[in-house]
Structure formats: structure tokens, C-alpha cells
Amino acid sequence: MTVITGIGVVTPTGNTTAEHWAATLRAESALARVRRFDPSGYRCQVAGEAPAFDPAEHLPSRLIPQTDHMTKLALIAAKAALADAGIDPADLPRYGAGVVTAATGGGYEFGQRELQKMWALGPEHVSAYQSFAWFYAVNTGQISIRHGLRGPGGVAVADQSGALQAVAMARRQLRKGTPVMLTGAVDSALCPWGWVAMQVSGELSPRPEPDRAYRPFDADAQGWVPGEGGAILVLENDTTKPHYAHIAGHASTYGEALVDAIRLCLVDADVAPEDVGVVFADGAGVPSRDAVEAAAITAVFGPAGVPVTVPKTMTGRLLSGGAAVDLATAALALRHQVIPPTVNVTRPVPELDLVLDRPRPGSIGSALVLSSGPGGFHEAVLLTRPKECMTC
Amino acid sequence: MSPQMAGESEAMVVLQERRVALTGIGVLAPGGIGRKAYWDLLTAGRTATRRLSHFDPSPCRSKIAGECDFDPLAHQLSPQEVRRLDRAAQFAVVAAREAITDAGLEDCDTAALRRGVSLGCAVGTTTSLEREYVVSSNAGRQWLVDQAYAVPQLYDYFIPSSMAGELAREIGARGPVSLVSTGCTSGIDAVGNGFDLIREGACDIVLAGGTEAPLSPITYACFDAIRATCPRNDDPEHASRPFDRTRNGLVLAEGCAVVVLEEYEHARRRGAPMYAEVTGHAMRCNAYHMTGLTDGGEEMATAIAAALDQSRLNPDEVAYVNAHGSSTKQNDRHETAAFKRSLGEHAYRVPVSSIKSMIGHSLGAIGALEVAACALAIDDGVIPPTANLHEPDPECDLDYVPITAREQPVDVVVSVGSGFGGFQSAIVLTAPDRVPR
Numbered sequence: 001m002t003v004i005t006g007i008g009v010v011t012p013t014g015n016t017t018a019e020h021w022a023a024t025l026r027a028e029s030a031l032a033r034v035r036r037f038d039p040s041g042y043r044c045q046v047a048g049e050a051p052a053f054d055p056a057e058h059l060p061s062r063l064i065p066q067t068d069h070m071t072k073l074a075l076i077a078a079k080a081a082l083a084d085a086g087i088d089p090a091d092l093p094r095y096g097a098g099v100v101t102a103a104t105g106g107g108y109e110f111g112q113r114e115l116q117k118m119w120a121l122g123p124e125h126v127s128a129y130q131s132f133a134w135f136y137a138v139n140t141g142q143i144s145i146r147h148g149l150r151g152p153g154g155v156a157v158a159d160q161s162g163a164l165q166a167v168a169m170a171r172r173q174l175r176k177g178t179p180v181m182l183t184g185a186v187d188s189a190l191c192p193w194g195w196v197a198m199q200v201s202g203e204l205s206p207r208p209e210p211d212r213a214y215r216p217f218d219a220d221a222q223g224w225v226p227g228e229g230g231a232i233l234v235l236e237n238d239t240t241k242p243h244y245a246h247i248a249g250h251a252s253t254y255g256e257a258l259v260d261a262i263r264l265c266l267v268d269a270d271v272a273p274e275d276v277g278v279v280f281a282d283g284a285g286v287p288s289r290d291a292v293e294a295a296a297i298t299a300v301f302g303p304a305g306v307p308v309t310v311p312k313t314m315t316g317r318l319l320s321g322g323a324a325v326d327l328a329t330a331a332l333a334l335r336h337q338v339i340p341p342t343v344n345v346t347r348p349v350p351e352l353d354l355v356l357d358r359p360r361p362g363s364i365g366s367a368l369v370l371s372s373g374p375g376g377f378h379e380a381v382l383l384t385r386p387k388e389c390m391t392c
Numbered sequence: 393m394s395p396q397m398a399g400e401s402e403a404m405v406v407l408q409e410r411r412v413a414l415t416g417i418g419v420l421a422p423g424g425i426g427r428k429a430y431w432d433l434l435t436a437g438r439t440a441t442r443r444l445s446h447f448d449p450s451p452c453r454s455k456i457a458g459e460c461d462f463d464p465l466a467h468q469l470s471p472q473e474v475r476r477l478d479r480a481a482q483f484a485v486v487a488a489r490e491a492i493t494d495a496g497l498e499d500c501d502t503a504a505l506r507r508g509v510s511l512g513c514a515v516g517t518t519t520s521l522e523r524e525y526v527v528s529s530n531a532g533r534q535w536l537v538d539q540a541y542a543v544p545q546l547y548d549y550f551i552p553s554s555m556a557g558e559l560a561r562e563i564g565a566r567g568p569v570s571l572v573s574t575g576c577t578s579g580i581d582a583v584g585n586g587f588d589l590i591r592e593g594a595c596d597i598v599l600a601g602g603t604e605a606p607l608s609p610i611t612y613a614c615f616d617a618i619r620a621t622c623p624r625n626d627d628p629e630h631a632s633r634p635f636d637r638t639r640n641g642l643v644l645a646e647g648c649a650v651v652v653l654e655e656y657e658h659a660r661r662r663g664a665p666m667y668a669e670v671t672g673h674a675m676r677c678n679a680y681h682m683t684g685l686t687d688g689g690e691e692m693a694t695a696i697a698a699a700l701d702q703s704r705l706n707p708d709e710v711a712y713v714n715a716h717g718s719s720t721k722q723n724d725r726h727e728t729a730a731f732k733r734s735l736g737e738h739a740y741r742v743p744v745s746s747i748k749s750m751i752g753h754s755l756g757a758i759g760a761l762e763v764a765a766c767a768l769a770i771d772d773g774v775i776p777p778t779a780n781l782h783e784p785d786p787e788c789d790l791d792y793v794p795i796t797a798r799e800q801p802v803d804v805v806v807s808v809g810s811g812f813g814g815f816q817s818a819i820v821l822t823a824p825d826r827v828p829r
Contacts, residue, residue, distance in 0.1 A: 038536060041539070042539055043539060066682075095676060095694055098675075098677065104550070105550045105551060106516075108550075112535075115532065115610060116535065118532070118613055119529065119531045120531070121532075123451050123609060123612070126610065127614075127617065128618050130610070131614040131615060131620070131683065132682045135514060135573070135812070137514070137574050137811070137812070138813065141812070141815070144679045144814055145677075145680065145682065145814060149679055150691055150694075151676065151677065152676065152677075153814070154572070154675060155573045155574050157552055157570070158571065162553070162570075165568070169585070172592065192536045193529070193537050196528060196538075196539050197547055197550035200542050200546040200547050253505065253568070254509075254560045254565055255566045260566065375548070375551065376560075376569075
């Protein structure tokens, strides 16, 4: 059985797992007007930016000029995840650890800078690092190289849902015999070129007030807010090690099939709906997509049949990183037996039992994490609490 | 056998129940659109590389490309599809339609939730993104790009899984849909992912493949910057020369292949002809360098061994090796070492060839084009040659099938790839009637 033995989180609410979890329980939103560039000329203005950090404190100097911002964040998260799992890859067999990450647009800010050099100055000014710094596989490659992970390497791109596909791909490699897999996603496209691309999805919130811009399942929902960051998890098939949770089930569907993803995931996990303690909803904040998700949750669990939460209301949607953070947060919720809240929702839809504004303690045996993208990709992962803790 | 490979065998006992047949092929390649034109080109040993014509290549160090002569309207794409889809997505849709027809899936009633997509692509919609960037930034004059010039397709260009979504609509899939993007092993790994989805029971049919249309100024600029591409600009037809002493870089190309993967019994029940069976796939990382390769080829050798092990085949049963053969000195020596390490003495006997000598290197598509070529080799009993191989590199001392195709029965094929990021992948195909031991 696949378990989560290590977590590394870098989100707008904190550059470490502990900071992220503490801020989440305090219901502290990190959404604010964009600072990375001047958003005045754009229709949308609010984002969740990762806290500023000095790359030199975290990364070898060689890696700094060759990596996009999101790759720097990914390398910080991966190192933290391995440390949290108590793993030094040098102690593992030569091919004993691999890595599968998800991506959306790749290293977009790096790419915009090189495109600008190309067109403003000429092709001879393009960095030699451009050939790999922006492409979708960069985080997997850099994590593998930094930590000597020679096992299977993979990259999933599935709109904003890729992280949970990556988890399923990593679980497959564990089943095929690799003892340790790193997985998840860390992402950012907080540069003007990425911003404009996200705006044309038609789903970004135009509201300038940070506490009103992203309100999933609210009568006043007007779209989502982009953020940056993500999580890297260490997965192992060793249930004797201390672990946060089991990856008990997964399903992946496309198109008008979110409800099928939920049902197939529960079948894969062999868990009944009534045994699910909390749903980490995708929470697009787009009225039509919220309605589809609320209907899918209600169809499986009944009206207000399960607590539902969207902690990403505090971070914004981290592209492919969002579902990875939800998985990390859900694992922490199982460990600490408390459901983190959803913030800024004042007029929730009546059919969901949304956990609003403050954490809700309880006995939580399992957590369902959902993710979707505007392109129609749906993923569901069910986490269950370690057996030995069921009675604590 | 290493401990982790032993673990792989054990797990296989549980997972090997479901077998995977390859029942349809669609191809769009330099020198030929459609699988027949493609196979004619490869078996004739003709090259399709030429001077780059998509844009003025005069500022580029390498001015050569494997280009597809592709008119989307002539291939039944609608005007709206042409407007909506990046060139790489157009390729994928056209190849998917050919593959679906070839497999006879039009009337198949398999449930939508049992159908999936696994498309490989390394650099996404680069061409469209660069074109739109130039307008929105006014040719790089504005860091704050102008939202008024953002086209409605920009979000789909931004996240290339939109291309996998297009294929989901083509095959009516509501099951798992994914874009696999492991650099230049994307095409192999996407087929491998589709193979696993069927084996694991998540799907009965997967449209799998790879597509790439990367021939834009920024691509040439960044490959020029690392001097990975071939500057033999006075002789573009013979520029891609894997395993030849005079080779000096890869030839960038575009193209696409899509195959239909199908659960074996599912295919047999509906009487679908099979080109091949997919029996093993493995990925490893070199954990060494984003663009460099290790000397001994150990990681690729390990991937080959794992894929053969999953297939329950011995190295000496391999009848053909489809090489990565990217036409760089580093690669050719790396994989020659990897073949010797994984296949032992048999490496000197088995035919090895690189079709990149004819169609260039289409990054995330080429692995799927090579899988398609392997399936056609099994089906037709012909091994495509390595074109342009006149002066063998003394350090590359295997049988690379120079210049001329070889007619001989092919029942077990290994195809390999290496990619930026350190990715090393191998996939195994067998003749469909070859019962695994």
C-alpha cells in the first residue's frame, strides 16, 4: 500500500510545511494585489505570490541562473520533502528512487525573458539554459539531478489537474518495484505573459479586493485568482515507516465526468461514501464549474452529506501545484484530525456543508481531494488515515 | 539482476493479466503524410530533411529541418479547427483520425469512460506561443505584454494538455486523458503510459502517441546556443548522420504519430487486426545533467533490461533495436555502450537503426514515430535502415543497417530514447502472435 512519508510545501501562505499549516489553521489568506509586475493595465489584479526568499540561501549558485522561479520553489520543496521523510537518496539502491511531477506552462517567466531577448536583441542573446529551463520536464529533471534519483522519471500535463495524475503515475512505479518516489507539482506563471494567458481562460476574477476576488461556492463567485507554489510528496510502499496517510484510491476522467471520477476513486479505494470524512473540493470559483462540482459531490454524498473545504481560497489556484498542496494539506488534516477552513465565502450554496472561516476538529478517517481544470480534466485521490492511528 | 528489477518481476505476476495490442496507426511525418507514405519513405531509405523554410533561417547556425508538407484543409480539418489549433494539435488530430479509421473503431461501442488518451509532446505549442508573444509584446518592446492582443486560444496554448483534450474528443474518451512531457522521450513514455493504463485496468482503449511542431525561431536559437543542432547547411538532405564519423548534430524536425492501443481480448473479440503487442516499458533518469549523457550508458541499459524483464524476454530474443540515434557524437557512443551493456554479445548480432537519419529529430513526437515504425517493421518484416551512414565511427561498432532496408522477420523490437532532463526510456513490442513465455 502506498503511503505519504514526507511532505515539502512552498505556498503563498508559507515557505515551509509548518508555516503553511499554521497559516491555514489561522484562516490567513495570502492573496494580495500583484507585486511581481505592475498589474494596473490588466483586467485582473489579485494573486497569491510565494513569500520572497533569497535563492542563495537555498540553492547552489550554479542552479540559480539556470532555473525559473517555479523550479527554485520546486527544488526547495523537494529537499524539504526528503528531509521530512528522513531519506538520504545516497543510502538507497542506485535506481531506488524516482520522481514524477506535473506542469502547466513550464518556466514561463524565464521563457518570457528569453523571448524578449530573442525579439528585442537577437537570437544570439538567448540563454543556453532556455533549451531546458522553461520546458515542462524541467522540475522532474532538476530534482532528479540534485538528489541523484535514477529511478523512473515522469511528467504529467493535465491542465490544473496534473499533480494527481503524477501521484497515480508515481504509485504505479512503486507497484512496479521502485521503493521511493517523489511526486507532486510546484508551479508559477506570475509574469505578464503568463498573466495574459490565464486571463483569456475567461475564468480569472476581475475583482480588485483580495478578500472578495476568489469565493468558490459563493453566490458572489466571479472567478479564480492565480497563485504560485506547490508541494512535493515522498511516497513509499513501506507502511512500517511513520507516515501521514495512505494513497488509497485514484481516478482520472475527462469531460462531463467529474462525478465518475469521484465514484471510480471510491471504488479503487474500496471505501464507501459515508466513510469519507472531508472533501477538498477543486473550488474553481467559476459559477458554472462550481455548480457542476457541487452537484457531483451531492450526487455521491447527499445534500450537505460531507464536510467540504477549499483551503486554496487562502493561496489562490497554484496551477498544477494546487492539487499537490491540497493533498499535503489533506494529509496534515488526517494527522491532526482537523479540517482546515475555506475563507472569504459569505453566501455559500446551501447544498454543501462548507467548512467556513475556522478549522473544524473531528474524527476524520479519510479525505477526498478533487481537482479540475477548465479544459475538462478531472482527478480524484482518496487519502486514508494510517491504521495504527484509527483509535488515537 | 538488481533488487528493484526482481521487485518488478514479482509485481508483474499480478499486473501482466491484461495484455495490450496495437491495432491502429496514424502518421504525419516529413516526407510523407499517412502511414503508407511514411513506411515507403523509411523502407526506401529516402531522407526528408531540407533547408528550413518555415521562417528565414539566415541568422541561425543550423538552417536545416525535417518539415512536413501539410495543408490542414486538405486533410479535412475545418476552418475553425485550423484557427483554434496549434500546428502540433492539427497534426495530432489528423493522425488520430487515421489511426481510429485504421483500427476500425468508428463503430466500436466501448464505453466512453473506458477510453483514454496519452499524448506525448516536449515543447507544446511553441510556434503559436512565439507568434502571439511577438504581437502582444510588440516584438519584445514591452515586458508588460498587451492584453488587447491576446487571442482567445492563448490559454490552450499556455497549457499543452489542451492537445490531449482534442484527441479525447476525437475518440470520445471520458476516461484518463494526459499529456506526457518528458522531453525527447515523451513519445515513448506516452505510449508506455497508455500501455500501463490498459494493463492496470483503467481503460480498454487508449489513443497514444506524440506530436511536435517546434520549428520556430526561439527553438532554433536555444538549440544553436548549446550547439546541439547540425550546421551542415550546404547538404541538408544528408545532414542527419547517426553513427557516422562525420555526424555533427541533430536535425530539428516536426511530425506526429498516434497509435490505437487496445486490451488484447477486447481487440480479439471484435476481430481487429493487430500490428504488434506492447509488452514492456521502463523509464530511468541519469541524474547527471540536464543536457548531458553519462559515458557508460548505464541508465539506458537499465531501462532496456527492465522493459525486457517486464516482457519476460531474454536479451538474445531481440530481433531489432530502434535506436535513439540523434546524430550527435555524445549520443551515438552513449547508446552504443548502453546496447552492449544491456544485450551483451547479442548487441553485436542484432540489427540497430536510427530513422532520425531520414526524418530528423521531432523531440516529443519522435518516440511515437519510432514506435509506429517498429510496429510496421514487425507487420511488414522489413527493418528500416540508417541513411547517410557511409563512414562508420570506429567507436560505434554494431550493425547499424546502413543505407539499405533489410527484409527479415521481426518478432521482438526494442525502441529507446534519451531526453533533456536526463530521461532514458525503453519500450518493447512483439509480434502479436508471439506468446510470451
